Amino acid sequence: AYTAEPFVPDRGGLPALRRAAADCRGCPLHRDATQTVFGAGTADARVMLVGEQPGDQEDRQGKPFVGPAGKLLDRALEEAGIDPGEAYVTNAVKHFKFTQAEPRKRRIHKAPTLREMTACGPWLAAELAVVEPELIVVLGASAGKALLGSSFRVTQVRGTVLEEEIHGRRERLVPTVHPSSVLRADDRETAYRGLLSDLRVAARALP
């Protein structure tokens, strides 16, 4: 089975994890992507935000949530009273998955499979073990499935505080929609307000 496990160092904190992840070949996604996009933020962050996978901009720049979805997320976090600079931001899958009709054509995001999310899971588990966040904000269905299993339904649990055992640790989580779903929504204003209201639940759930 595909797995990142043999690439994950068991000491050295976030810098060691980031260095090792740059050379991960735990699944085939590293082949076509530009680079590994590891999580960003400090080990003492109180909140961890988990997205799906890097997008086109993230793949080019090597940092999570620096494209349009990230801009929207930062605005919503600030409005909800969560300092984006104090959050640790990462993704369920660390390489960009895309289709491209022809070379030099636009790269179109493709959702990762459960196999790829499972393969990449050891990185997320290692980030959780180092950061030990007080709260995890789950951004969308892929992150939810990666963390909570394939029966996760974002519509059923968004804006609520869940307590679950994840990779051997008791975690508190608030799921919400993925910020890029707000960008795609017919009624963006309503979708944005929904995201904001879920993030306010997260802000209040912080000890």
Ligand code: URA
């Ligand atoms: N979408 C994600 O899920 N993660 C990113 O880093 C960017 C866009």
Ligand code: SF4
């Ligand atoms: Fe490794 Fe994850 Fe990249 Fe697959 S997606 S190669 S498991 S870092």
